[in-house]
Amino acid sequence: PSEFPLGQNTVIWTIIDGSGNSATAEQIVNVTREVLPTITAPADITVDNDEGTCQATGIDLGTPEVTGEDIPENGISNNAPESFPVGTTVVTWTVIDGNGNQSTAFQNVTVVDNEAPSITAPANISTNTVPSGCDSGEIDLGEPVTSDNCGVDKISNDAPLVFPLGTTVVTWTVIDVNGNEATSEQTVTVVDNEAPLITAPANINIQLGPEEEFAADVELGQPTVSDNCSIASVTNDAPNSFALGINTVIWTVIDESGNMATAEQLVVVKKEEACVVTAKAKATITLKINSLGEAKLTTAMVDDGSFATCGPLRLDLSKFDFSCDDLGENMVKLIATDAEDNIDEAEFKVIVLDEERPKIKIKKAAFVWMMRAGDTFTMPDFRGRVEASDNCGFELIQHPAPGTQYRKPVNFFVEFEAKDLSGNISKERFRFILLVSKNKGPVRKNNKEIEFVDSGLWSVPWNTPFNWLVKEEISFEEGSDPEAIRQIKWNPLGYDPLIPGFYQIGATLLNESFNGFDAEMSLPVIVESKPLPEDILISRNLVPDKVHSGETIGSLKTIDPVDNVHIYTIDDHPNFHIDKDVLIWKGNGQPDAVMKVNVHSTDRAGQTISRELTLYREVDPNSILVYPNPAKQETNILVQLSGESDVTIRVFDAAGRSVYEEHSHQSETFVRNLDLRELSSGMYHIVVQIDKRVLTGRLVKGL
Template sequence: MAQNCPGFVNGIKVQPGNVSFNEYDAAAGYAAVVVTLGTNRTTIPSGASVAWTQTAGPAVVLSNANTLAPSFTAPTVGPGGDVLAFRVTATCTSRTGTETGMDTGTVTIVNVDRPPAVAPLASPPEAAVGDTVVLSANGSDPDGDAITYTWTQVPNGAPTAALATPNAASTQFVAPAAANDYTLEFRVTARSNALSASATVLVNVTAANLAPFAALACPSVVGEGQPLRLDGSGSYDPEGGALTYAWFVNEADAGLGFSLTGEAGPVVERSAPSLGLDMVGGVEVALRVTDDQGQYVDALCTFMIADVTAPSLTLPDDLLLDADSAAGTLVPAYAVSALDNVDGDLGALVACSPAAPHQFPMGATAVSCGVEDSAGNAAAGSFNVDVQDLSPPDFGPVSDIAIEGNALGGGILAYALPTATDKVDADVTVVCVPPSGDLFPVGSTTVECTATDDAGNESTAAFTATVHDTTPPTLDLPADIAGVEATGPDGAPVDFTATAFDIVDGDLVVYCTPASGSTFELGPTMVNCSATDTANNTGSGNFSVQVVDTTPPAVTPPANTTVEATGFLTAVDISTATATDAVGVVSLGHDAPASFPVGTTTITWTACDAARNCGTATSLVTVTDTTPPTLTLPGNIAGVEATGASGAIVTFSATASDLVDGVVVVTCTRASGSTFALGTTPVACRATDLAGNTGTGGFNVTVVDTTPPSFDPYTPPAPAVASGNSQALVSFPLPVARDLVDGAVTVSCDRASGSSFPVGRTRVSCSASDSRGNTATMGFDVVVSYAWTGFHRPVDNFPVINAVKAGSAIPVKFSLGGNQGLDIFVAGSPASGAVACMGGYTEEITLSETVNAGGSSLSYDATAGQYVYVWKTDKGWANSCRILQINLRDGTMQKAVFQFKK
């Protein structure tokens, strides 16, 4: 097998086969575009094979898919185009086994938009002043895109025509008036996407005086007194001349008094006249429109004056009638009438509900009446018939009564109500004052009675009620009072309550001896009491009072004390207590400690008298702890650099001390040593003593990301060989960049993979930015060189010495792997310099730019696939040697040695 089979597989690259770029214009029709693919290999060696497959984009059929240059017909794509991707796989089977190489490439199909076409048409193309002309546009778009149209008049001195719809495919206008014939020119522009096409059309107009047009609009029916508008403003002169107006009226009914005399404008606005008795109301109006040439036309319209006035209905005022019985009152007839401006007297047509005669019940009854004229105009009204009971009831006989006082202030007297009758109501309410069961004072009271029927009519009657008082009061005295404690050696004052109650007078003053509040001596004392009512009826009674001495001293403690703790124990000033006793205090003391803990302590105070009667009292001392602990926290912690996507670990110190409890535990919302996220995180801390007092504080921790991403080690693409026009399509993998926080980040380069690169060394600059704008950059070189295969005959390659005749023109031929254009030399190249004819040629050589024979330039022989440069030598170089040096744009230097003869 061939030795170059593994080399064929290694590094195979996809390249365009017959063009120098990868965009194919599909504007001329897709079927006409054939795309040929290619690689950087020229032949398939023995033992090797290739296979092409499509990997993305609209499906196409590859012809010769197992060759180095398959082709396909460009598919149909949308307005945005599409990208097709292909893979070439090269396989080599040699003695060492099977090797495979592959590469991918893309072809972009671009859909180029084409402009629309449009043809305008005028109908009719020849018109007279006042004619309506229709303009139509017939447009089409080769790509099937939507078309919009715009019509404009081309200025040419002709009158301006008003286009009805200038932005539609079809529009129209009325040929404007003019003194002479004229031609109108209109341009229509058709647009699809960003492309457009325009065309014009002509309309010839003949001038002539046309009769004016009279237009008259009026309502068919208008009501009496309503606004009436006669509108002739639609009249016009086709030539645009001034118009005059004359109005005439033909009345169908006499007596309307409707006239248009003196009206000279295009619009008349009036109020419709009112109709009279037996009038119909039809009116015919004529409008005469005359132009400035004396031509005129008439327009007529007819309208009706409608009877919209309702009849006048006269009804009686509301009636108030006295009831004859519980059934109400009979009304035999109503006093009603009606009059209409057209129909006259309509009284006989008035209808009421309920109709008379009618038995009206008690209360108000609405009577509704209505009448309608011959035009259907209706009048309606109502009045009320109110039947009321206006007569009062009649009382029967009444008698006087007397009782003994039986209640406070007199006596409760119950009596039977007098009776009363009414002609309407079966039951009549009788009310007496004072009422039965009320309290009557001692003596005689007149009772007045009122009988009221359901209608509120009243009648009155009266009788006398007498109350007598012969019963004495009843005393309420205390039981015998024993064990009254002496307040001094004289005994003790004693208060008591003695009351008396009379059935008529109520509570009475009681007189006792000794009186309440007197000082009673030690031992028993008898108390005598009596009370008399206003009728001089008297009641009496007695009880005893016993005074003793058994009371201990009374102790008054100081006020309770509350103080704030100053430490674990707190000294407190507890003040002092006082004590009193009727026979004197002997001793007073307490059980308070020297200092007090936090909380409430009870102090007991004790006082004793000479009789060994002792009394006690207590006071409270409360020591409170309301002072929270004091926290010691760090200040805001800023500028902590993130170590990963989750942020950074931050440590800090937070302590607290309390006046009572000493050192207190501090808790924070984020513990020291926690991982803090990017940004500012507030940390809130608190410490609580045993009394529940809480001290708080806080600070902020700010984690930042100022570290840019870093690039993974990168291997630049292998040098590429120019495929044509000193360019090569070079694919390379994007560098990979990673960030401590964001992980993998997007890398962008100023040259895309698969781009066309010129020969030589091109620097590709890449950058990567994290989400916080930290940016890292890197670069690598893409090297493109010519496929130099050496000089072709008649020039032998270095170090062979070419023997030539001095002064001759030497055709220097070489290949660069295809047509790379004519700009392949660097400035100052080719050049030559003298050397010794001994070989080696390592010495410094002074070069000078060559001169082309006959002023010719570099050329490319497409048939032979090689470049030809004719070097014109100098006759003075005879018997010397020179180097011809070619410096190419890919950075390489090629040379050949020549020995010149005469």
């Protein structure tokens, strides 16, 4: 049908083929009415946390109100966790009907933390007051032990910076993350164990009249007392009256903590008697002279109980001031005088000592000297360089003594000793280094070296550089300090290694701390004559057949064992000239078969050698050139070789007879001169065999 009613409807499908055959099939169409479900969550819940935890479990959420059709048993659900943390958790309720339609609702579950944290304060503390103070100073209270089911937020206490004397309660407070708090108490007890201080009044001397037997109403004075906190009482045990003799009064101070201290005061009671004055001196007094050469004696240093019964006692000395002139034993008197000018004297011994060591100062820089072997060094008097002083005078001694002589290298300290009259000694020193040069030069006989001896004269080969001379040729005797040798400044003083002859070279050692003591030395040096050059060679002795003017023929080289710098000249020649060390062609036309030039080489010592160089017109390698041709008296055969070869030369006349033959081994191009005077005029054949190659030529012998 075009519309389906509510409920189950059956549709019949039919198919018919071309022959009228048919078949059917059924289709079910279910028509339902859609009713959306609804859900109302249970009421919101507020609960306390589970004890000891930061959550709540086992909460009964309640049952939601649900409407709708075809809701299965498992169609109602929520996302509630097994345990709820402290705070508010939103639970989502969901309903789903059999057709997949769903609806949701929300429920708030609030867990409240009402559980207080726990705190245990640190252990109680007992401590003493700080020295000279009445409080504890800074105290390390320790740390409390705290815990909470959800976590501690803050720990604090109400402790002061310092604690007063007595017991103070410190309250520790802990607050958890949810604002719950708890407290615990700690006591800090500060104890004063520091005794007070007391100084008794000055001792009192009382003079009784002849009829009196005791002293009454004595004014003792007041003691000086102090305490780090406070004083409770100050008392003494003085009697109402004092008997003849020495009476001791004990003063006692007690502070508020019960600490106590005492001090004694003497009350001496005497009867009036005849004036007596007694001078009592120590038997021996030792005085030490100061840095200014002075010593001061006082009566306090000498008095050994002098007294006077009448009035104040005055003490005097027969000598107060002592100097270096008083070193040793001196007899002095102590003079005692009372108020009635009664006098008593006591003689005693004063020993005056000087224990002040002399002061000595010298620059520590080393003194270095040098000399040639065989010379003598005399030790100078360096005492003028020493700064020395003493309160009572001194003697300055130098070791080794001035005038001591040395002929060999040394390296030691020059020591200075300042000694005063009392035997006090101070020392200073500086290092002394003596360098001794040596030269073991050859002594020659009949131009042969036979031995080496200490000659004192340096003989060096020609062209020995100055730096090499001072570094390698000049040496110092064993024991000479290597570092000091390296400090020598060498002066060539006109030394020229290219000019043979006698020179004096200079050496200087600067002793900057020793004004006027710079060491200088001159050494004789002979620059030996230069050996003559041995030979002059040319790099190429062939001139191209078609040579051009200005073309380089070859480079000149001088065989010289000691010099590689030479100046070349050439005798006047129509075809050649020299530019520096290069032989250059300047002729016109074809070069002669053989040409000779005289060249000269001059070394830097001005010595010249001369050589005649033979040059050949260049032909093809392994070829021959006959010249002159025709010839009458003689001719030459130029054999051009490309390397070492076995060479055979044969000459045949017109009839084929051999008139000349030779066999040789040649290393380079060569020329063979043939004497033609015995040969008849006519045509000759020349055959030259170079290894396995045969070359031929013709020669015409003229009349």
